[in-house]
Amino acid sequence: xxxxxxxxxxxxxxxxxxxxxxxxxxxxxxxxxxxxxxxxxxxxxxxxxxxxxxxxxxxxxxxxxxxxxxxxxxxxxxxxxxxxxxxxxxxxxxxxxxxxxxxxxxxxxxxxxxxxxxxxxxxxxxxxxxxxxxxxxxxxxxxxxxxxxxxxxxxxxxxxxxxxxxxxxxxxxxxxxxxxxxxxxxxxxxxxxxxxxxxxxxxxxxxxxxxxxxxxxxxxxxxxxxxxxxxxxxxxxxxxxxxxxxxxxxxxxxxxxxxxxxxxxxxxxxxxxxxxxxxxxxxxxxxxxxxxxxxxxxxxxxxxxxxxxxxxxxxxxxxxxxxxxxxxxxxxxxxxxxxxxxxxxxxxxxxxxxxxxxxxxxxxxxxxxxxxxxxxxxxxxxxxxxxxxxxxxxxxxxxxxxxxxxxxxxxxxxxxxxxxxxxxxxxxxxxxxxxxxxxxxxxxxxxxxxxxxxx
Numbered sequence: 001x002x003x004x005x006x007x008x009x010x011x012x013x014x015x016x017x018x019x020x021x022x023x024x025x026x027x028x029x030x031x032x033x034x035x036x037x038x039x040x041x042x043x044x045x046x047x048x049x050x051x052x053x054x055x056x057x058x059x060x061x062x063x064x065x066x067x068x069x070x071x072x073x074x075x076x077x078x079x080x081x082x083x084x085x086x087x088x089x090x091x092x093x094x095x096x097x098x099x100x101x102x103x104x105x106x107x108x109x110x111x112x113x114x115x116x117x118x119x120x121x122x123x124x125x126x127x128x129x130x131x132x133x134x135x136x137x138x139x140x141x142x143x144x145x146x147x148x149x150x151x152x153x154x155x156x157x158x159x160x161x162x163x164x165x166x167x168x169x170x171x172x173x174x175x176x177x178x179x180x181x182x183x184x185x186x187x188x189x190x191x192x193x194x195x196x197x198x199x200x201x202x203x204x205x206x207x208x209x210x211x212x213x214x215x216x217x218x219x220x221x222x223x224x225x226x227x228x229x230x231x232x233x234x235x236x237x238x239x240x241x242x243x244x245x246x247x248x249x250x251x252x253x254x255x256x257x258x259x260x261x262x263x264x265x266x267x268x269x270x271x272x273x274x275x276x277x278x279x280x281x282x283x284x285x286x287x288x289x290x291x292x293x294x295x296x297x298x299x300x301x302x303x304x305x306x307x308x309x310x311x312x313x314x315x316x317x318x319x320x321x322x323x324x325x326x327x328x329x330x331x332x333x334x335x336x337x338x339x340x341x342x343x344x345x346x347x348x349x350x351x352x353x354x355x356x357x358x359x360x361x362x363x364x365x366x367x368x369x370x371x372x373x374x375x376x377x378x379x380x381x382x383x384x385x386x387x388x389x390x391x392x393x394x395x396x397x398x399x400x401x402x403x404x405x406x407x408x409x410x411x412x413x414x415x416x417x418x419x420x421x422x423x424x425x426x427x428x429x430x431x432x433x434x435x436x437x438x439x440x441x442x443x444x445x446x447x448x449x450x451x452x453x454x455x
Contacts, residue, residue, distance in 0.1 A: 044343055046078055046339075047079045047080060047338060047339060047342065048079060048080045048379065049379075050339060050343050051304060051342055051379075052377070053342075055382065055440075055444040056296070056302070056305075057082035057119060057303065057304035057379065058079075058080060058081060059081065059082025059084060059118075059119075059121065059304060059306040059307075060076065060079075060080045060309065060310050061083075061086040061306065062076065062083045062109050062112075063087070064088050064108045065105075067109070067112055071311075072314070072329075074329075075325060080118065081117070082120070082121060082304060083109060083113040083119075084121040084277070084306055085105075085109045085120075085123060087130070088105040088106040088108075089122055089124065089154065091130060091132060091135060091150060092130045092131060092132040093105060093130075096132050098134045098135070098146065101153055101154070106158075110158065114161060117379070119163045119379075119380065120158075120161060121165075121277070121306065122155070122162040122165040123166045123212070124165075124168070124169040125154060125165055125167050125168070125196065126147055126150070126151055126168045126185065126192075127169040127170060128171070135150075143185070143188050144192065147188070148195060151167070151196050153203075155200050155203035155204040156203045158204070159204040164207055164208035164243060164442055165200055165204065165207050165209055165210060166211075166277070167196050167197050167210060167211065167241075168193050168196050168211050169212045169213070170213050170214065171185075171193055171211075172216075172226050172227055173223065174215055175222070175223070178223060194234065197241055198239070198240060200240075201240040205403075207403075208243050208273065208403075208443075209240055210241075210242065210244060210273075210275065211227065211230070211231065211245065212277055214248075216246055217246055217254075217256070217260050217263060218257045218260075219260075219266060227244070228267060228270070231244060231267065231270055231272060235270050241272060242273060243272050244267050244273075245276075245278075246264070246276055246277060247308075248279045249278060249308070250282065251322075252282055256288045256292065260291075260292070260295050261299065264302055268300070268301035268302070272301070273303050273442075274299060274301055274303070276292060276296055276302070276305040276306065278306060278308040279292060279308060280307060280315060280322035280323055281334070282321075282322050284322055284324065286332075286337035287337070289334040289338050289341075290337040292305070293305065297341070297345055303442065303444065307323060309323050310323065310324075310329075311323060311327050311329055312325070312327045313327035368452040368454045369388070369452055370386050370387070370394070370451075371449070372446070372447060373386075373387070381407065381438060382437070384436055384438065384446070386398065386449065387433050388452060390454075392427065393454065394426070394427050394432070394453070394454060394455060395426050395453050395454075395455050396412075396424070396426075396434075396449060396451070397422065397425075397450040397452075398422070398423050398425065398447050399421060399422045399423075399447060399450055400423070400447045401445040401447075402443075403442070403443060404421070404438050404439060404441055404443050404445070405438070405439045406423055406436050407437050407439045408436060408437040409423075409425065409434065409435070409437075410434065410435050411430040411434040411435060412425040412426060412428055412430070412434035413426045422450070427455065
């Protein structure tokens with residue numbers, strides 16, 4: 001069967017050819033209280049705001065050419081808190097001629113998103129498809145060098161503006177072999193994926209680095225297991241991979257499966273975040289959309305969901321009417337199902353890296369204890385509160401998970417270690433409860449109390 005890739009008019013052969021992804025969240029916050037822009041909907045009434053209440057994002061793929069469409073941007077600005085450029089960050093768009101980079105369309109999307117408090121997922125740095133002609137004709141060491149230079153240049157250009165990168169896209173074959181795709185990049189050496197991730201980390205050290213693919217939704221499929229084994233190997237050897245993206249283009253030939261949640265939780269158990277990056281569902285089944293959202297919410301490390309387009313007319317497979325808004329921009333039943341699922345929430349089935357409430361920590365021979373609890377949460381940051389008992393003059397050490405950073409504290413005197421991720425808070429006479437704001441930077445792991453000592 002022949003399909004076309006998003007925004008690409010060239011025929012592709014195979015069950016799928018696609019792109020994409022997306023991530024992360026945002027809302028505006030004053031130091032310790034939410035301060036939404038005028039006209040911004042309150043939490044729980046839009047997809048992005050409701051997702052942010054759960055510490056997640058709900059995003060969409062965006063095309064720069066549609067930002068002049070008032071109906072399109074109205075929905076975008078109202079409903080979503082994360083965007084993924086649909087085609088504008090791909091290789092043919094950003095390096096149409098070797099060594100000559102073009103970022104205008106991508107920057108248009110990034111600037112639109114960031115000016116409205118939305119996060120941006122970068123898609124994609126290394127891919128066998130949508131290569132410019134000059135790259136398609138290359139091979140061997142010359143191609144390897146060109147690919148790594150492209151990764152480095154693009155990731156460096158957008159450093160600090162993108163919360164997550166789809167570093168490598170669609171590198172495995174469909175079917176039962178579990179093999180790598182026989183692409184020009186694969187023929188440069190089996191370590192090309194690892195090399196791309198290492199280059200991306202060097203270029204943009206604070207962004208999450210993701211592997212992204214399609215037809216990896218079913219836990220029993222050979223392709224899913226092959227990707228799982230790669231991620232497990234990377235984690236065991238210290239290759240810098242932070243997340244795995246599941247495109248989740250569900251249709252009659254590749255339907256939603258009941259073990260989807262098992263897939264998400266199994267990958268998360270490897271110590272990576274998981275993200276639904278290109279969601280669309282043939283016929284926009286409300287029940288299936290709701291199931292996908294509930295599955296993500298049930299997995300603590302599922303950061304968020306990106307739908308691949310806003311209105312059906314914006315979809316790369318518009319005839320299947322797969323999105324949450326019809327071509328006129330009206331909400332469909334699937335929209336209502338998604339919002340209801342986000343608002344109802346669900347209890348995570350896989351334990352987060354640290355528990356929601358850190359157990360009291362008591363130093364040997366001491367009586368000082370410190371208990372951390374979650375407080376207010378927004379789209380890009382969250383508050384934590386620590387209650388100290390057993391001493392009025394106390395010193396508490398708290399650690400956050402990189403790339404998180406503490407941006408604000410109250411009711412204590414803080415200092416940080418050289419990494420900026422371990423905070424020592426000392427009593428300043430304001431009582432035995434202190435708090436702090438953590439910028440998530442795409443990671444929602446709870447801070448950990450390491451010690452409490454009597455000063």
